[in-house]
Amino acid sequence: MKRVIYLLLGLAMLAACTDGTPEKPTITVTIEPLRYFAEQIGGDRFDVVTMVPNGASPETYEPTAQQMAALAKSELYIKAGNLGFERTWMKRLGANAQHLIVVDSSEGIEPLQVSKGSAADPHTWTSPANALRIAHNICKAMSRIDSKDSAYFRANLDSLTWKIIDLDAKISAKTDECTNRSFIIYHPALTYFARDYRLEQMAIEANGHEPSAASLAKLIDSARKKGTRIMFVQKEFANRNTGVVAKETNVKTIEINPLSYDWEAELLKIADALCTK
Incomplete structure (x- = not known):
């Protein structure tokens, strides 16, 4: 009898520790600036993880076996657009997680060449003007996988938009001088x-x-x-x-x-x- 009571108490304690709150969906992004935008818009609705860690080159980085395995938990992959890492690995990442929805955060941004005859610069996020488009694309993607929270995402997008506009004004004031x-x-x-x-x-x-x-x-x-x-x-x-x-x-x-x-x-x-x- 005591053994049964202890077992029931143990189960009750376990239930208290795991309060029934479901795990948040995971979103994967290529680089840290995209994690910033995704967390600003997604708020507390998602866990956002980055493939290319801080200090690594997005031109040459190779994902670890652990990252490849963890990708199976992600519902959405947000890429910068055309970084070396993405050109090399996106097909393999998609094959590894066939359910994954892949979104190009730079969609709608006109690519610029570094110089005449050179390849387009993939660093689209270094422009506040481009960041507005990136944020819009991320909001749209989040609403696609979580339509019930779309109003929440749009409200966060509005807040982020004003931050970006304010940043642009500050940089303009500095660079004008x-x-x-x-x-x-x-x-x-x-x-x-x-x-x-x-x-x-x-x-x-x-x-x-x-x-x-x-x-x-x-x-x-x-x-x-x-x-x-x-x-x-x-x-x-x-x-x-x-x-x-x-x-x-x-x-x-x-x-x-x-x-x-x-x-x-x-x-x-x-x-x-x-x-x-």
């Missing part, structure tokens, strides 16, 4: 940012490849003539050529992280670096 409107960057991640704020991005890398000696010399000469003062570097793309350019142009080197979850702060940091006198 820039006396020098050019910057050097190794990996050209700021094409859309430069377009939005009438800046000139001077990329060292070309189509994912090391520059030739001639193109490097041309960039250095151009930076000197323009009086370029800033060079942005990303630790995922550390390269000896950045040191050569910094030495030859006497620019200030600033580390940035366009893959940061703290998307707003990172874009403000970039604007501050460019326009601080």
